[in-house]
Amino acid sequence: MEYPAVFLKPEVHSLAKKYVTPEVFEEHKNKKTSRGYTLLDCMQSGIQNLDSDTGLYAGDEECYTAFGNVLDNIVEDYHAPYKIADGHTPDMNPDHLNCPNPDPEGKYIRSTRIRVARNLKGYGLAPNLGKQERLDIERKVVEVLTSLTGDLAGKYYPLQGMDEATRQKLVDDHFLFKKGDRFLESAGCNKEWPEGRGIYHNDAKTFLVWINEEDQLRIISMEKGSDIGSVFRRLCKAVNEIDAKLGFQHSPGLGYITSCPTNLGTGMRASVHVKIPKAHAHPDFKAICDKYHIQPRGIHGEHSESTGEDAGVYDISNRRRLGLSEVRCVQDMYDGLMKLLEIEKS
Known part of the structure; x- marks a missing residue:
């Protein structure tokens, strides 16, 4: 070697x-x-x-x-300046979040989305996951998801054998995930695609779970508009219930374990799509984003620019993931968003 x-x-x-x-x-x-x-x-x-x-x-x-x-x-x-010896403490209690609706009239914020990455105890991570293990994970997770009730109740759609009508419906809803990119391919995350992989979503299409993508679980809560508290509360309810029944890989220094070191800790990305053309053009825009630990990007992904009817609309999300709780990640995004809205309105 x-x-x-x-x-x-x-x-x-x-x-x-x-x-x-x-x-x-x-x-x-x-x-x-x-x-x-x-x-x-x-x-x-x-x-x-x-x-x-x-x-x-x-x-x-x-x-x-x-x-x-x-x-x-x-x-x-x-994750600087975090040190592993500092320890990582999770917090999925929505009552600890302070986020009154920032845009109740819907003038600026189009949608809100918060996701976390999680992996089950006792299994390898995606690059080193055997076929049978992947199928076991799918079976166990689907069993739990299909037992959820209330606003989390929904249906599971396996990628393998999916008919064209279902596939197109998931594409139209922006729910479908595709085979991983070349980085994930090289890491070994795409083996036996699409076997053992699928998508669960609730009836209201505000709660979504990807099974066996880059991590075993990507758990997502989302809705149109700006009620960040509602989106986070739904996510916490689902994540806590799945964790109680299946258990997630976790360590005191690294938080929730993920295949890519960049996702360690909370594995969280909390984001809004918000129209802020004036704030974005402000000479201190980057400095403000840095101060509040938020990351701006075009709504079509990293390094993209929003154009056409989406001109001036940006994806604003938390930058930090490790060494702070899930509540703090969402609070980062909220506090930075409020500052940008203040600039936009002025």
Whole structure:
């Protein structure tokens, strides 16, 4: 097992290259997790995609201890100034959130969406998940989801064997997820696609779960308009119920375990689509976003620009995920949003 020569190329700037030096690789190259995953396995996405920012995916929870000093450095670099020794405390109690509806008249905010990534205890992560394990996870999760009642009650749609009418309906609702990108492909997340994967949504189309995408679960709450408290309350209700019945991978220093180190902690992205052309043009826009720990981007994804009828509409989300609770993540987004709306109105 040799050090990946591509990491010596000057165009590679990933965190994996930064912290997996030839000396560090030599020290760890023969180590394996109990599920047989090596440091080289973790590095495959970065080796095959030289433009990777992180360049490393964990194959199982044990990777974070077996190759600890490597992954610890990557985690602390990405999530700076957080230190793993500080500890991570979750909080999925919606009563702790202070977020009166910021736009009850609907002049600025189009929609609100909050999601978390979660993985079940006792299983590998997506890059190192066997076919039978993936099917077991699907079965267990669907069993729990289809037992939900009230506003969470709905239906499961497996990707395998899906008819065209159902597929098109999920595309139209923006619910369908596709085979992972080249980074996830190289990491091994797309194996046996689409077997063992699917989508659950409630009848009102405000609660959605993706099964066995980049992580075993992406749990999503969303609705039109600006009632952030309502969206978070629904998410908490669902996440807490699923956790109570199945149990999520979690550690005191890393929070909820995810395959990509960037999602550790809360695994949360809380966002709104908001029309703020004047605030966006403000000379202090970037400084304000940095101050409130929020991330702006076009509504068509990272690095996109909003144009046409969407001109001036931006996706505003929390930037921090690790070292602060889920409540604090949503509060970050809310507080930053309120500042941007203040500027827009003035």
